[in-house]
Ligand SMILES: Nc1ncnc2c1ncn2[C@@H]1O[C@H](COP(=O)(O)OP(=O)(O)OP(=O)(O)O)[C@@H](O)[C@H]1O
């Protein structure tokens with residue numbers, strides 16, 4: 001952790017008690033990774049021999065991200081492959097330590113507890129995660145039943161008949177046939193494994209459920225079952241969700257608000273319906289235009305040309321989308337656009353106001 | 358269609374032994390894909406799409422057994438050939454993109470080296486040129502800053518980046534048949550378009566035949582020439598893409614199309630397909646495995662269905678199809 005006293009005090013100012021504190025509060029979060037081949041004894045030796053600068057190239061996976069989620073709110077997170085979505089959710093579910101920034105759950109600052117210790121933290125049960133590789137994240141020696149039962153036993157203290165009943169209920173709710181509960185992961189299809197991953201997280205009834213591409217492996221029919229289940233748990237238990245997905249149609253249907261990420265930064269945020277029907281950031285526009293439609297006419301015409309900017313040590317004064325952006329002008333490579341508020345939207349583009357309706 | 362298909366699968370049946378009984382995962386599955394053609398296989402989760410691919414590639418789980426059928430790659434029956442014969446064509450003539458990218462990659466070898474390995478082994482690329490060509494392939498699948506990312510290990514890449522590395526590996530040898538199992542599920546739509554274009558280019562340039570497994574009907578509509586619909590281990594309908602969407606004839610196909618959330622305004626409007634796949638361990642499975650969910654069922658439906666021919670224009674396995 002590289003937090004300075006300075007940023008600590010600014011964090012305290014930030015915490016000046018709002019009337020209804022959000023369930024999740026993420027402030028100025030950063031996560032960087034060293035680039036492969038630049039760490040380890042061999043690379044250190046090579047650097048020493050060269051006697052060059054000691055700066056290590058870093059992947060800026062998450063760069064200064066702030067947002068909140070209220071109780072009972074569903075927030076979508078969309079963005080290009082590799083833009084930092086999974087890294088962001090792994091930091092806020094405390095599987096990774098942030099490089100800098102703050103994560104608060106229900107007022108408590110989680111980022112102060114190292115990831116290693118959080119596994120045994122009493123708050124562990126309040127935040128659950130459905131992993132992107134749902135299948136691969138299930139212990140291969142666990143049957144589907146054991147996989148769903150494990151967190152219930154550890155975090156909710158269930159056992160015996162109560163445990164069995166709860167596991168079966170979760171399986172039913174997720175459209176996972178009970179006949180499959182005795183199977184091991186390799187005996188299940190991709191979508192069946194994904195449902196095991198969802199059932200085990202939902203069963204615990206966390207305050208915040210973070211879902212990383214939960215429906216990617218599911219066909220539409222099962223998807224509907226899951227989406228309607230999430231909706232019901234939200235009304236009945238007031239659960240909140242952070243829902244990472246590439247399926248804009250699903251995000252539009254499920255989410256109250258959406259965050260659009262590009263190369264480590266949030267470039268647009270706002271009510272999901274509005275953002276998708278009238279995108280203000282050029283990247284959001286491109287994303288919306290590229291979605292295939294069942295009754296559309298052949299491949300989408302819009303293609304993002306140009307070389308994407310590298311996530312490795314990106315220039316802080318150049319818009320991350322510059323080079324691929326159809327609107328980009330000189331100003332975009334001398335000044336990084338800030339995320340600015342425009343009505344109930346936030347947009348990081350110099351020309352957001354001028355976007356035609 | 359007179360030319361010999363690039364891959365012909367005929368009457369394929371597969372069963373798995375489990376503690377709870379034998380799972381009849383595939384029964385009499387037949388389809389063919391021509392040179393340069395893209396054939397999509399669609400169907401509910403658990404309908405047997407991946408098992409079909411694994412059987413053809415000779416990589417079924419040890420508990421699984423091919424009980425009938427053949428898979429002709431040119432003159433070679435992949436299901437009858439020796440392990441050596443299959444190993445000789447796998448990766449070179451016929452390649453596969455797996456549904457679970459991270460586990461399909463070697464976790465302790467950098468992605469650049471893994472691609473270079475394939476180029477050396479299957480594409481006769483000189484050793485000196487392999488690393489550079491690997492970087493080119495990474496760029497082609499849309500990895501940013503490919504020269505520096507080639508040294509990364511799979512765990513240092515995002516889910517979608519691993520998926521694209523695997524696509525680069527499958528395409529490296531420019532195979533004549535590509536089986537792509539949900540190749541773009543982990544990808545955003547702009548990256549998805551890049552990948553599907555790349556596959557389309559190879560189909561055009563070298564006549565690669567593609568079997569494209571997906572549950573995304575909109576994507577299949579956009580990219581496939583023909584579509585095979587599977588349900589509970591059976592092929593229930595095969596037709597040219599436009600024809601299938603305009604005039605689905607099998608009741609299951611019609612339900613599948615209706616369940617696609619293209620224009621739904623809210624969640625409650627979405628309908629899932631009534632009922633569930635039958636338990637494939639049952640010994641009393643009806644000849645039509647959709648019968649217990651089907652609103653059009655009639656007494657004929659309990660008689661065994663005629664086997665569908667392999668290279669049809671529009672074939673439907675149903676006694677009472679929609680017209
Ligand atoms: N452990 C790690 N070491 C080094 N780099 C990493 C590590 N984990 C992630 N990265 C890098 O961080 C960036 C963001 O990755 P992340 O997995 O968050 O993307 P994502 O938005 O989830 O993408 P996808 O949609 O493909 O899953 C990528 O450039 C990735 O290579």
Ligand SMILES: Nc1ncnc2c1ncn2[C@@H]1O[C@H](COP(=O)(O)OP(=O)(O)OP(=O)(O)O)[C@@H](O)[C@H]1O
Nearest residue numbers: 187189190191373382402403404405406407408418
């Ligand atoms: N090793 C195994 N043992 C027992 N049953 C298996 C095994 N592998 C697969 N199955 C079963 O065979 C059926 C078909 O599985 P398959 O993986 O082909 O489905 P799929 O159509 O690819 O579905 P998805 O879209 O979810 O990936 C499923 O019901 C699955 O549970």
Ligand code: SF4
Nearest residue numbers: 319325328332349350
């Ligand atoms: S600031 Fe410039 S380059 Fe960046 S998104 Fe806006 S127009 Fe495009």
Ligand code: SF4
Nearest residue numbers: 645648651658675676
């Ligand atoms: S064969 Fe009969 S039960 Fe089966 S799909 Fe056709 S109408 Fe329905």
Ligand SMILES: [Mg+2]
Nearest residue numbers: 086132515516
């Ligand atoms: Mg991810």
Ligand SMILES: [Mg+2]
Nearest residue numbers: 189190407456
């Ligand atoms: Mg599958």
